[in-house]
Amino acid sequence: MLDRNPIPLFPLPVVVFPDQIVPLHIFEPRYKQMLADVRTADERGEILPIGMILGEDREVQGEVGCAMLLAKVLDEFDDGRLNIIGRGGRRFRIARIAEDKPYLEAWVEYVDDAEEPTDxxxxxxxxxxxxxxxxxxxxxxxxxxxxxxxxxxxxxxxxxxxxxxxxxxxxxxxxxxxxxxxxxxxxxxxxxxxxxxxxxxxxxxxxxxxxxxx
Incomplete structure (x- = not known):
């Protein structure tokens, strides 16, 4: 089922897995804004994951990504840069990308495993x-x-x-x-x-x- 609200996309030349701990240094203005929006949503009691997707800049190369949750802000610098820790969550498949904001957003459909016992x-x-x-x-x-x-x-x-x-x-x-x-x-x-x-x-x-x- 397609998620009702879009999530921010963070294209990087990395592949994040569920439950993976992800340290990131945020320094570009667009991603500073993205983190500000994520933290504002958190203050409202909403969960806004960051869509980690294989790619670079505004080019998305993967169809499936991992919705990373902001776990901790380690450092905040005077110029707005941040060191953060994220944790990989559910996988998603991109349905539609929006380019209205400085950073990309996407409507996504979450991906789950088929039910089968692990061998x-x-x-x-x-x-x-x-x-x-x-x-x-x-x-x-x-x-x-x-x-x-x-x-x-x-x-x-x-x-x-x-x-x-x-x-x-x-x-x-x-x-x-x-x-x-x-x-x-x-x-x-x-x-x-x-x-x-x-x-x-x-x-x-x-x-x-x-x-x-x-």
């Missing part, structure tokens, strides 16, 4: 593959990412270095098992490449350090 075997497989990927990255870079407790595909995707196209595809999928399956396929493709890179890294590190023989 625990598939979830465990995706988490195990991610942990293996993290281990491979640590071997290559010397740095280890903290994975934590992961309960769904969106949480897994947040800690995975997916490109924007793959992230957008996951956002648009309407089944949890479909997202988990897509992540498993991605890991199956990328892990062998990292394993090969790790072997090259070990060979390079050992070069010249094998000792001398007399």
């Amino acid at each position: 625990p075997v598939l979830l465990a497989k995706a988490v195990a593959a991610l942990e293996k990927l993290v281990g491979q990255l640590e071997e290559v870079t010397g740095m280890r990412a903290e994975v934590g407790s992961l309960q769904n595909a969106f949480q897994i995707a947040q800690v995975t270095g997916l490109d924007l196209e793959v992230r957008q595809q996951l956002l648009e999928m309407t089944t949890e098992n479909g997202r988990l399956h897509a992540l498993c396929e991605y890991f199956e493709q990328i892990i062998p490449l990292l394993e090969a890179e790790g072997k090259l890294h070990r060979l390079a590190s050992a070069n010249g350090h094998t000792g001398s023989h007399k």
Whole structure:
């Protein structure tokens, strides 16, 4: 069902997932105005989410975005700039865009998953593959990412270095098992490449350090 009122759009070259914590620095005048409107609505007891959508400037590239709720204003500067924390909420599909204000607005239809139980075997497989990927990255870079407790595909995707196209595809999928399956396929493709890179890294590190023989 089409939502009755439009929501502000914030096109950025990022893909935000539900429940994702999003730190943002707001400095452009149009987005300062957008935040002012969001906060005014909040003072009236209304919830006005910010439509995070893949794009840039006034160009919208994605059809599905994530309605981010303003969680906290961290800093307000004298020139009107703000540091904020947002939290990803429901996904939406754009029905119509309005350009009457300095920032874009859109009438949206919210997107929900089809009802189906999550396959625990598939979830465990995706988490195990991610942990293996993290281990491979640590071997290559010397740095280890903290994975934590992961309960769904969106949480897994947040800690995975997916490109924007793959992230957008996951956002648009309407089944949890479909997202988990897509992540498993991605890991199956990328892990062998990292394993090969790790072997090259070990060979390079050992070069010249094998000792001398007399």
